[in-house]
Amino acid sequence: MRITLEKIGLRSLVWAIYAALAAGILWGIVALIRLNGPIFFIQAIIDGLRLGFMYALIALGYTMVYGIVRLINFAHGDVFMVGSFTSFYAITRYGWSFVPAILLAMLVCMALNVVIERVAYKPLRNAPRIASLITAIGVSFFLEYFTALRFVFTADFITYRRPFEVIVWDIGGVLISNITIIIVGITLALLLSLQFIIRRTKIGKAMRATALDKPAARLMGINVDAIISFTFGLGAALAGAAGVLYAIAFPQILTFMGIMPGLKAFVAAVLGGIGSIPGAFVGSLLMGTTDVLVVSFMPMGSRLRDLIAFLILIIVFLVKPTGIFGEPQAEKV
Amino acid sequence: MKRLSLPSWIPTLAVGLVLFLGVFFARSTGSISAYRYQVFQIALITAISALGLNLIYGFNGQFSLGHIGFYAIGAYGSALITKDYVSGWSGSKAGALSWMMAAQIGVVLALVCIRLLRLDRLQKRITLHTSAYLKPHEARVVSTLPLLAIIAAVLALAVAVTLGLHQVLNQTLSAAMTSLPKEIGKNLVFVLAILNGGTMAALVAYLVGLPLLRLGSDYFGIATLGFAIMIYTALQNSDLVIETMKGARGMVAIPIWTNWSWVMGVFVLLVILLRNLLRSSHGRAIISVREDEIAAQTMGVDVNQLKTLAFAVGGLFAGIGGALYAHLYGFLHPSTFNIIKGFDPLIIIVLGGLGSMTGTVLASVGVVVLIEELRVILPQGFEDWRFVIYPIILLMVMLLRSQGIMGTNEWGWFRAPLPPERDIPIPNRTPRASAATQSEDA
Numbered sequence: 194m195r196i197t198l199e200k201i202g203l204r205s206l207v208w209a210i211y212a213a214l215a216a217g218i219l220w221g222i223v224a225l226i227r228l229n230g231p232i233f234f235i236q237a238i239i240d241g242l243r244l245g246f247m248y249a250l251i252a253l254g255y256t257m258v259y260g261i262v263r264l265i266n267f268a269h270g271d272v273f274m275v276g277s278f279t280s281f282y283a284i285t286r287y288g289w290s291f292v293p294a295i296l297l298a299m300l301v302c303m304a305l306n307v308v309i310e311r312v313a314y315k316p317l318r319n320a321p322r323i324a325s326l327i328t329a330i331g332v333s334f335f336l337e338y339f340t341a342l343r344f345v346f347t348a349d350f351i352t353y354r355r356p357f358e359v360i361v362w363d364i365g366g367v368l369i370s371n372i373t374i375i376i377v378g379i380t381l382a383l384l385l386s387l388q389f390i391i392r393r394t395k396i397g398k399a400m401r402a403t404a405l406d407k408p409a410a411r412l413m414g415i416n417v418d419a420i421i422s423f424t425f426g427l428g429a430a431l432a433g434a435a436g437v438l439y440a441i442a443f444p445q446i447l448t449f450m451g452i453m454p455g456l457k458a459f460v461a462a463v464l465g466g467i468g469s470i471p472g473a474f475v476g477s478l479l480m481g482t483t484d485v486l487v488v489s490f491m492p493m494g495s496r497l498r499d500l501i502a503f504l505i506l507i508i509v510f511l512v513k514p515t516g517i518f519g520e521p522q523a524e525k526v
Numbered sequence: 527m528k529r530l531s532l533p534s535w536i537p538t539l540a541v542g543l544v545l546f547l548g549v550f551f552a553r554s555t556g557s558i559s560a561y562r563y564q565v566f567q568i569a570l571i572t573a574i575s576a577l578g579l580n581l582i583y584g585f586n587g588q589f590s591l592g593h594i595g596f597y598a599i600g601a602y603g604s605a606l607i608t609k610d611y612v613s614g615w616s617g618s619k620a621g622a623l624s625w626m627m628a629a630q631i632g633v634v635l636a637l638v639c640i641r642l643l644r645l646d647r648l649q650k651r652i653t654l655h656t657s658a659y660l661k662p663h664e665a666r667v668v669s670t671l672p673l674l675a676i677i678a679a680v681l682a683l684a685v686a687v688t689l690g691l692h693q694v695l696n697q698t699l700s701a702a703m704t705s706l707p708k709e710i711g712k713n714l715v716f717v718l719a720i721l722n723g724g725t726m727a728a729l730v731a732y733l734v735g736l737p738l739l740r741l742g743s744d745y746f747g748i749a750t751l752g753f754a755i756m757i758y759t760a761l762q763n764s765d766l767v768i769e770t771m772k773g774a775r776g777m778v779a780i781p782i783w784t785n786w787s788w789v790m791g792v793f794v795l796l797v798i799l800l801r802n803l804l805r806s807s808h809g810r811a812i813i814s815v816r817e818d819e820i821a822a823q824t825m826g827v828d829v830n831q832l833k834t835l836a837f838a839v840g841g842l843f844a845g846i847g848g849a850l851y852a853h854l855y856g857f858l859h860p861s862t863f864n865i866i867k868g869f870d871p872l873i874i875i876v877l878g879g880l881g882s883m884t885g886t887v888l889a890s891v892g893v894v895v896l897i898e899e900l901r902v903i904l905p906q907g908f909e910d911w912r913f914v915i916y917p918i919i920l921l922m923v924m925l926l927r928s929q930g931i932m933g934t935n936e937w938g939w940f941r942a943p944l945p946p947e948r949d950i951p952i953p954n955r956t957p958r959a960s961a962a963t964q965s966e967d968a
Contacts, residue, residue, distance in 0.1 A: 199659075200659045200660075203656060203660060203664070203668050204660065204664060206668065206671075207660070207664040207667045207668060210667055210671075211667075263744075265744070265747075265748075312921075313921060313925075316925050317924065317925065317928055320928035320929075321880075321928065321929070323589075323876055323880065324876065324924050324928035324929075327872070327873055327876045327877075327920065327924050328920075328921055328924045328925070330869050330872075330873065330920075331873075331917040331918075331920040331921045331924065332917065332921070334866075334913055334916065334917040334920075335914060335917040335918065335921075337913075338910070338912075338913035338914050338917070339914045341910065342910055342911070342914065343910070348910075452865070452866070456751075456755070456865070459748075460748070460752065463745070463748050467744075493763065493766065496759075496762065496763050497759060497763060499755055499756075499758075499759045500755075500756050500759040500760060500763075503752035503753070503755050503756050503759075504752075504756060506748070506749070506752045507738070507749055507752050507753070507756075510738070510741055510745060510749050511737055511738075514740070514741050514742070514745060515742075515745070
């Protein structure tokens with residue numbers, strides 16, 4: 194009898210706590226919606242998703258490279274910046290239209306990242322992992338400061354001229370521009386083709402094999418060095434596309450623009466579980482949405498957005514140490 | 527045969543003395559400019575901070591990217607104290623000092639209470655007793671509730687202690703400062719400010735490290751990176767909380783008290799502390815965690831405790847370095863502590879060699895002097911090339927010598943003492959015995 198009472202009491206207590214938590218979260222969301230009206234809320238969500246899609250393109254590069262060589266490629270954000278600048282020159286100097294410009298940016302970034310990999314990471318493949326992390330930081334510094342020189346891109350803010358007219362549709366008060374459509378469309382297309390490459394092609398299979406076990410992949414006749422270079426190139430192509438889209442969405446570019454989106458995208462990749470491609474995508478959408486929600490709803494939100502973003506990262510870490518889609522790493526004895 | 531050599535501390539002391547006196551007299555006779563004089567101080571301050579990171583990463587193997595956060599805490603914390611002494615911004619001369627001391631004592635008290643109450647055992651017992659009729663997630667919630675209540679009570683107690691202590695400390699310290707002669711009071715406040723900056727950073731490191739150090743290596747690095755960015759963002763908006771910190775405009779009017787003697791003195795003290803820590807049994811245990819965590823655990827090393835210990839001591843070093851930095855220019859700006867600068871200590875310890883104190887000191891002097899000298903060497907109009915040349919040199923060094931300048935080698939007094947030469951009889955293993963075991967294996 195006593196045990197039954199205790200059992201019923203404790204269980205109802207637990208469920209009361211769960212209910213209170215759920216009610217609190219629901220109340221929070223309702224309060225957010227009621228604060229500035231549902232339209233404002235939906236607008237914030239849409240803007241957040243737009244940002245999240247761009248983060249996703251960057252995060253995929255991080256997560257693929259980490260998955261295959263266990264390297265936090267700090268130069269990735271700067272490759273993203275080079276993508277922006279390439280398209281800027283193609284569009285304003287030579288009057289190219291949007292599609293060739295984005296293709297050019299992707300190609301240039303791809304070539305750049307393959308060169309970086311060959312010069313800075315490949316010689317260190319058998320060295321301690323930290324050595325290539327330091328060269329990654331070095332490459333990142335080099336790209337930032339070299340492109341900031343006066344005869345390269347200059348260290349000033351440059352206004353980016355969009356290659357097309359902005360059209361804004363008003364759907365029941367929610368504003369959606371063709372920029373949003375283009376960003377979502379291109380990101381989804383790139384994501385699907387990436388999934389196709391990784392899941393359905395021979396080279397994708399080789400990539401997965403290399404990520405799983407490099408020596409075994411080499412024994413199976415896979416050219417591991419070529420696969421790693423290809424992965425770097427693939428990630429950079431996505432970052433280049435993201436650079437163009439980012440510049441179109443926020444048309445002011447700077448040689449140091451890659452640092453913060455790069456870090457945020459990286460954190461998003463970690464949030465989703467680094468090494469996992471769906472994880473990187475979901476983490477990025479989460480990151481972008483919270484970013485915009487914090488800016489639009491919190492007092493002083495625009496000043497505190499980075500603080501909140503990284504606070505969320507740490508909380509997720511404490512609850513689930515390997516990220517949302519991450520698999521627990523086996524401790525090797 | 528006996529090796530005839532000087533005790534290892536003699537050449538080390540000689541180099542230290544030559545360095546100290548050289549810079550000291552060069553400055554007092556005016557043969558180096560005030561700018562170079564500051565560069566030397568920055569180099570040693572960076573070395574102090576980097577030594578802390580080397581303890582965390584080089585010796586204990588915990589990949590931390592957030593070292594600059596502790597540096598910032600030490601800098602801003604100590605600057606608040608000394609600025610209060612000079613300008614009395616908080617209303618009394620020792621307001622900030624007594625607040626910080628009281629808060630630290632309160633937090634330490636709370637931590638000790640929580641440790642003594644053995645909450646983990648309580649949680650385990652509740653889980654054990656309820657697991658018969660509750661699902662695991664329910665049991666977790668039920669067993670966490672009393673813990674939260676106890677922690678809240680302890681925190682309330684800590685806040686009360688802090689408030690009470692603040693009153694007492696404020697009165698006594700203010701009285702002491704007005705009665706002491708000005709020069710002594712100044713030096714006392716500076717020492718207290720450096721100590722407080724250091725201990726505050728150490729305390730924050732302890733609190734941050736406690737939950738985060740359980741994460742795996744790379745994840746811990748990323749979480750600490752997040753911590754550093756949070757500190758940077760908080761500093762940029764610090765004027766919302768404390769007006770004197772001035773947020774993104776930068777904190778001004780901090781007394782300029784750091785000089786070569788202070789830097790060298792603190793540096794020597796900390797180096798001795800670190801060297802002796804690493805040669806103690808705790809130090810060996812810290813190194814064993816780097817070599818193989820599971821093996822260390824098997825040998826009875828409390829891995830988690832040592833990780834937090836190393837992290838907190840590393841934070842202490844960073845905080846003390848930051849405190850010295852704050853009083854070098856008398857001006858603090860959040861951009862000094864941004865994430866780009868945050869890579870500096872990591873670069874330095876890898877360049878110098880992970881797990882080498884000598885290497886860290888050499889690399890920090892090398893890197894700081896290189897970056898500052900490039901400013902002088904480069905011709906007019908090429909100053910921007912500084913950070914183009916620096917990463918190229920960094921890349922070259924890493925590609926040519928990926929284990930760092932010193933590897934894990936040490937020099938002079940830093941080197942592990944050789945075992946005393948004694949005639950210990952080597953046990954005689956007869957070849958027959960080994961042959962027998964071989965045949966058994968076969």
